[in-house]
Amino acid sequence: MPIHMLKIINGAPETALPSHLQRVDSKYLQLGCDHANKYFKGTVTLSYPLIKLGNGTDSFKIILQDMDNSCSRTSSINILFLGKMAKDCAKVVHQGDTMLISGFNLATSPSASEDGRHCCHLEVSEEAGSTIYPVAPKYMYTPLNRLKGGTTVNLYGAVKFFKSPYISKGTDYCSVVTIVDQSNVKLTCTLFNGNLDALPKIYKIGDIVRFHRIKIREYNGQIQGVTSIGFASLTFDGTPGAAIIPRTSSKLYTFTDEEQKTIEELRVWGASNLSISGPAVKLSGVQPKLYFDLTCQLIGKAEMDGSSFLLKVWDGTECSYQSWKVPVESSDLEGDKVLIHKLRNLTVDILVYDNHVQLAKSLKIGSFLRIYSLRAKQASPENQADVSYIEFRLHGGTCYGRGIGVLPESNPDVKELKSFLDSLDLAEHQNVETVSSMELHSTSDSFSNPVIYLERCQQLSVTVLTDHQDLNVTAFNTILNNHAPQQYRIRAKLRTFKPQKLYQSIKLYCSKCNSLQEVPDGDDFDFILQDSAATLPNPELHNKLWYDSAVWNTEHPEQRTIAVHFVKHNEMVQEPGKCLIMVEGGTQKEILKFTRRFKGVIPVRSTQEDLELLDLSAPFLLQGKIRHYGCKQCSKPKTIKSLHFLAEEEHPSWEPSEVAQILGIKPLQYVFVMEFTLVDGTGELDAYLFDYEKFFHIPASEVLSSDLLQKKMEATMNSLSSPKRKIDDLPWLECFIRSYTVRDGTEQRVCYQIFDTTVAEDVV
DNA sequence: GTTTAGGATTCG
Numbered sequence: 001m002p003i004h005m006l007k008i009i010n011g012a013p014e015t016a017l018p019s020h021l022q023r024v025d026s027k028y029l030q031l032g033c034d035h036a037n038k039y040f041k042g043t044v045t046l047s048y049p050l051i052k053l054g055n056g057t058d059s060f061k062i063i064l065q066d067m068d069n070s071c072s073r074t075s076s077i078n079i080l081f082l083g084k085m086a087k088d089c090a091k092v093v094h095q096g097d098t099m100l101i102s103g104f105n106l107a108t109s110p111s112a113s114e115d116g117r118h119c120c121h122l123e124v125s126e127e128a129g130s131t132i133y134p135v136a137p138k139y140m141y142t143p144l145n146r147l148k149g150g151t152t153v154n155l156y157g158a159v160k161f162f163k164s165p166y167i168s169k170g171t172d173y174c175s176v177v178t179i180v181d182q183s184n185v186k187l188t189c190t191l192f193n194g195n196l197d198a199l200p201k202i203y204k205i206g207d208i209v210r211f212h213r214i215k216i217r218e219y220n221g222q223i224q225g226v227t228s229i230g231f232a233s234l235t236f237d238g239t240p241g242a243a244i245i246p247r248t249s250s251k252l253y254t255f256t257d258e259e260q261k262t263i264e265e266l267r268v269w270g271a272s273n274l275s276i277s278g279p280a281v282k283l284s285g286v287q288p289k290l291y292f293d294l295t296c297q298l299i300g301k302a303e304m305d306g307s308s309f310l311l312k313v314w315d316g317t318e319c320s321y322q323s324w325k326v327p328v329e330s331s332d333l334e335g336d337k338v339l340i341h342k343l344r345n346l347t348v349d350i351l352v353y354d355n356h357v358q359l360a361k362s363l364k365i366g367s368f369l370r371i372y373s374l375r376a377k378q379a380s381p382e383n384q385a386d387v388s389y390i391e392f393r394l395h396g397g398t399c400y401g402r403g404i405g406v407l408p409e410s411n412p413d414v415k416e417l418k419s420f421l422d423s424l425d426l427a428e429h430q431n432v433e434t435v436s437s438m439e440l441h442s443t444s445d446s447f448s449n450p451v452i453y454l455e456r457c458q459q460l461s462v463t464v465l466t467d468h469q470d471l472n473v474t475a476f477n478t479i480l481n482n483h484a485p486q487q488y489r490i491r492a493k494l495r496t497f498k499p500q501k502l503y504q505s506i507k508l509y510c511s512k513c514n515s516l517q518e519v520p521d522g523d524d525f526d527f528i529l530q531d532s533a534a535t536l537p538n539p540e541l542h543n544k545l546w547y548d549s550a551v552w553n554t555e556h557p558e559q560r561t562i563a564v565h566f567v568k569h570n571e572m573v574q575e576p577g578k579c580l581i582m583v584e585g586g587t588q589k590e591i592l593k594f595t596r597r598f599k600g601v602i603p604v605r606s607t608q609e610d611l612e613l614l615d616l617s618a619p620f621l622l623q624g625k626i627r628h629y630g631c632k633q634c635s636k637p638k639t640i641k642s643l644h645f646l647a648e649e650e651h652p653s654w655e656p657s658e659v660a661q662i663l664g665i666k667p668l669q670y671v672f673v674m675e676f677t678l679v680d681g682t683g684e685l686d687a688y689l690f691d692y693e694k695f696f697h698i699p700a701s702e703v704l705s706s707d708l709l710q711k712k713m714e715a716t717m718n719s720l721s722s723p724k725r726k727i728d729d730l731p732w733l734e735c736f737i738r739s740y741t742v743r744d745g746t747e748q749r750v751c752y753q754i755f756d757t758t759v760a761e762d763v764v
Numbered sequence: 765g766t767t768t769a770g771g772a773t774t775c776g
Binding site for chain 2: 161162163167168169170171172173174176177178188190191192219220222224226229289291304305307308351353354373375377391393395396397398399400401402
């Protein structure tokens with residue numbers, strides 16, 4: 001390249017100039033003289049547009065003035081750049097520039113009589129062996145707090161914000177850059193150029209830019225910078241101490257030692273005055289609801305519709321969340337199909353929209369990209385809040401710098417990414433395939449086919465997670481190898497469950513002593529009632545201050561005395577719907593009749609001093625169809641008298657828990673206890689369901705007394721699993737499970753329990 | 765020597 005930048009310090013150009021060259025005064029530029037070891041020095045007073053000559057050669061004409069002999073008429077001379085040099089110089093030569101030219105041809109100027117300049121002109125071309133030494137002008141840089149509208153200035157600044165060049169609605173690329181300097185004043189510049197390379201190559205907040213010939217003007221009361229003719233820029237990495245390598249498309253630029261100092265000072269200032277983000281987010285670290293910049297490699301792309309475009313990218317890490325797969329015909333996908341399939345667990349699909357489509361189309365497979373302000377959106381199919389996955393979208397517009405930038409291979413981040421990608425053992429990320437490829441030979445079950453397995457992972461689950469949405473799905477083969485206790489999110493199918501007779505799943509649980517017991521059946525209650533009927537009601541205990549009593553005798557089928565005590569409120573017996581009663585001597589049938597009319601029924605018997613509760617195998621309270629039991633081990637029943645404290649409350653609610661507490665009863669809770677045998681394609685495990693009502697959306701307490709609820713539960717279980725259906729046809733369940741250890745004799749065993757999981761509403 | 769955009773996210 002015969003254009004050599006000349007470093008000029010204190011106006012002395014000789015540093016980089018070959019020693020054999022000698023300066024020639026314009027008056028000695030004469031035909032017939034030997035100029036082989038001469039150079040001409042001049043300043044550009046005028047430049048003409050680049051034109052093509054009749055023979056197709058490019059030609060660029062400027063006028064150089066020898067400023068040291070400017071009084072002479074011949075000090076102005078026409079210079080003709082020809083061929084490639086014309087093109088190169090037309091881009092970089094500006095009025096006011098000073099340059100040295102050697103190896104030129106001298107020819108008679110055809111226009112000398114009209115323009116009054118030197119009678120010869122210089123022809124400058126590669127063919128002639130010309131070399132140009134532009135002289136670095138002494139550029140002045142304006143601090144950002146000294147800017148005035150209507151001027152064209154040179155600036156230095158640290159990048160506070162930028163939009164990577166994008167295709168504007170006009171004819172050019174556009175890049176918006178906000179810079180700031182030590183004056184803490186910022187300037188937003190709107191830069192246009194039809195040539196992408198002419199815009200600054202900014203990759204990160206904190207990069208340092210140098211703008212030459214940027215126009216300052218006012219817009220909406222604010223100062224802004226805009227590109228003007230001759231705009232040029234240099235960009236430097238903003239990391240303090242990093243090598244100072246200018247990024248520019250310019251073949252020709254000045255750069256002095258002094259400027260190195262400016263850059264380093266700005267770097268250091270920026271490091272503590274700009275919000276420079278921490279380590280870049282990798283796919284493995286992506287969090288939902290996040291906007292982030294992704295540095296990645298493009299491995300596939302496909303046109304979707306006019307307003308969206310698919311990019312398949314990877315960064316060598318596996319996204320820790322399930323990410324969406326955009327359905328696309330293989331034939332519509334550009335890229336190496338084998339590679340795309342091989343990397344399918346490591347790639348993510350990104351849909352880019354609107355204005356980004358055009359740029360996306362032009363991206364080359366294999367190129368390294370930085371996608372700015374990419375949205376990681378957590379999404380779920382309708383009514384399936386538990387099935388969440390991440391959608392990667394680059395929304396339309398350029399807000400917050402949203403866009404796509406192509407990074408050169410020389411970029412340090414790209415170098416790092418490349419060597420990381422090269423170091424990857426891809427087999428590690430294909431465990432699904434490894435496991436199933438063996439199984440594929442023995443079964444056609446698509447459950448073990450990796451592709452279908454992955455597709456299935458995106459299918460709806462019949463269960464919903466009520467918490468821990470951020471947890472990732474863990475495969476059974478991992479869980480089964482881990483130590484307890486841990487918590488996992490799983491995705492599996494229900495191969496079978498116990499008990500098959502669903503009513504047997506209802507148990508009574510004491511949260512104090514952790515005991516589980518069967519729900520007593522009606523016969524037990526009958527037996528206890530009969531036993532207590534042998535004790536006659538004590539008349540001394542009738543009609544107390546806080547209850548009224550009614551007593552009657554029955555003859556058939558046997559002789560009995562029944563006493564009903566109506567608990568009063570404000571010295572009045574309340575309407576039946578609000579009234580709690582205590583019953584002595586009744587049968588189960590009679591008591592159940594009372595439960596239909598009264599707020600609550602407490603079966604009691606008389607002692608000499610007070611009424612007391614029956615044996616705790618009988619319910620201590622019946623409300624509606626629900627029988628409330630107490631724990632025999634943990635309860636210390638008190639006499640019934642204590643109940644009047646509740647009766648005196650302003651609005652006695654007769655909540656079972658309150659009744660229990662005042663009577664010294666530790667109430668038992670109804671629970672579903674089931675064992676689910678789950679399979680996920682990588683293994684099988686048994687997990688207990690221990691649940692009051694959340695899982696089935698049915699209170700365990702009500703199931704035994706409701707045919708309807710039992711049918712509902714049966715229907716639910718049928719939809720989750722059925723021995724008649726193939727495992728393939730069974731739906732997915734997404735659950736949280738926790739592992740824990742139990743001592744089984746001398747051995748420790750790991751068990752699993754389902755929690756924070758419910759059956760999806762539309763399944764029930 | 766025009767226009768583009770002129771910072772400030774969420775639909776797909």
